[in-house]
Amino acid sequence: MADNKPILLVEMCRDGTPGVWSILSELGVADRVIRRSSVDEALICLREGHAERPAVIFLDGFEPDSEGFKLLRTLKDNDKLKSIPVIVLATTSDDPAAIDECYRIGVAGYIPRSNNRAEM
DSSP: TOOOOOEEEEESSSSOOOOHHHHHHHOOOOGEEESSSSHHHHHHHHHHTTTTOSSSSEEEEEEESHHHHHHHHHHOOTTTTTTTOEEEEEEEOOOOHHHHHHHHOOEEEEEOOOOOOGGE
16 A cells, blocks of 8 residues: 555444554554444445545454445445455354355455454
């Protein structure tokens, strides 16, 4: 991300545990992070051009439910957005069908997210 494009962070976490935001802050890129707290907010940001097109999208706290898959499908079905890499940081990692579905939709990576920050 040498061109300093923004990073879109969709914080889908419902439990309040530290997530990727704290890691991005520690890496010194917090000033480039656009934070959204819901799928709908992220879609509004992307569709209405409220910010420069992000270099990468992190879905922090992704759960294999309708909201998470809604965002993935919307991103990957949109010609202007589908080339943006999406990294899923999932709260549950034991559902092989959900993992397969994420990759089928087109995510760049799927990372099981531990509630223990030391394990992240």
